[in-house]
Amino acid sequence: MKVLMLNGSPRGEGCTYTALKEIEGVLKAQGVETEIVNIGKNPVTGCIGCAACKKTGKCVFGDKDGVNEFAEKAKEADGFIFGAPVHYASAGAAACAFLDRAFYSAAAAFKGKPGAAVVSCRRAGSTAALDRLNKYFTINQMPIVSSTYWNMVHGNTPEEVRQDLEGMQVMRCLGHNMAWLLKCIEAGKKAGIVSTFDEKRVSTNFIK
Numbered sequence: 001m002k003v004l005m006l007n008g009s010p011r012g013e014g015c016t017y018t019a020l021k022e023i024e025g026v027l028k029a030q031g032v033e034t035e036i037v038n039i040g041k042n043p044v045t046g047c048i049g050c051a052a053c054k055k056t057g058k059c060v061f062g063d064k065d066g067v068n069e070f071a072e073k074a075k076e077a078d079g080f081i082f083g084a085p086v087h088y089a090s091a092g093a094a095a096c097a098f099l100d101r102a103f104y105s106a107a108a109a110f111k112g113k114p115g116a117a118v119v120s121c122r123r124a125g126s127t128a129a130l131d132r133l134n135k136y137f138t139i140n141q142m143p144i145v146s147s148t149y150w151n152m153v154h155g156n157t158p159e160e161v162r163q164d165l166e167g168m169q170v171m172r173c174l175g176h177n178m179a180w181l182l183k184c185i186e187a188g189k190k191a192g193i194v195s196t197f198d199e200k201r202v203s204t205n206f207i208k
Contacts, residue, residue: 001031001032001033001078001079001179001182001183002032002033002076002077002078003033003034003069003077003078003079003081003178003182004035004037004070004073004074004077004079004080004081004084005023005024005034005035005036005081005083006035006036006039006070006080006081006082006095006098006099007020007036007037007038007039007083008082008085008091008092008094008096008099009038009039009083009092009120010039011041011085012038013158014120015085015156015157015158015160016083016084016085016118017036017083018117018120019118019120019153019161020036020083020118020164021036022171022175023068023081023171023174023175024036024175025175026172026175026179027178030179031179032154032179035073035077037066037073037107038198039065039095039098041063041158043065043094044067044093044097045061045064045097045101046097046163047100052106053101055162057105057106058071059071059101059104059105062105066098067101067102067105067165068170069088070098070102070114071102071105072109072188074102074106074109074110075109077113078113078114078182078185078186079113079114079115079178079181079182080110080113080115080116080142081117081174081178082115082117082118082136083095083118083120084095084096084117084118084129085118085119086119086120086121086126086128086129087120088125089124089125089128090125090128090132091119091129091133095133096132099133101134103139103140105186111141111142112140112141112142112195113145113156114143114178115134115137115142115143115144115145116144116146116151116174117133117169118153118171118174119133119151119152119153120154120155121152121154122154122155122156123154126152126154127135127150127152130150130151130152141195141197144177145168145174146174146177147170147171147174147177148169148170148173149166149170150170151171152167152168152170153168153170154167155167158197174189191201198202
C-alpha cells in the first residue's frame with residue numbers, strides 16, 4: 001500500500017511540509033509506503049480547457065511542471081493526501097492549478113481511492129481552503145479521510161506549527177485513519193467486494 005502526498009507549497013520544507021511529515025511518520029509505522037511530491041517554486045500553469053488531454057491522456061503543459069509525472073505516480077498509489085498553504089482564504093493558487101490539471105487529464109488514476117486534504121495557515125481561511133481541496137475528492141468517487149478536527153495546522157514557521165499540539169494530533173489521527181481505511185479496502189478486495197457503479201456519465205448544463 002502506498003500513499004502519494006502532494007506538498008502544494010512553494011516552500012519545500014515549510015509549514016505544509018511539516019504537517020505532511022507528521023502524517024507520514026504514522027503511515028510508515030503502520031506499514032504504509034509514502035512519497036511526498038513538492039510542487040516547488042517554479043510557475044505552475046493553470047488549465048486552459050484545450051481538452052488535448054482527452055486525446056492523449058496527458059496534459060500538454062504537464063512535462064514542464066510535473067503534473068504528468070504526478071499523474072503517473074497516482075496510477076500506482078492507493079491513497080492521497082494533498083497539502084496546501086492558505087493564501088487569501090483559499091488553497092494556494094499553485095496547488096489548485098496543479099490539481100485542476102492532474103484531475104482533468106488523469107481522473108481515472110484517482111477514482112475511488114481514499115483522499116485527504118490538509119492546510120496550513122497563519123491565522124484564518126483554513127476551512128475555506130479545505131472546502132476547495134475536498135471538492136477534488138467528491139467529484140471523483142473518492143472516500144474522504146477525516147480526523148478529530150478539521151485537517152489544519154497553524155503557525156508562521158515549521159517551529160510554530162510543531163507547537164500547535166492539537167494540529168499535530170489531528171495530523172497523526174489522520175494518518176491512522178488513512179492506514180485503517182486502506183487496510184479495510186484491501187481486505188474488502190480480497191473478499192470480493194468491489195465498487196460496482198459504472199454507469200456512463202450524464203453531463204448536462206441545466207439548459208439541455
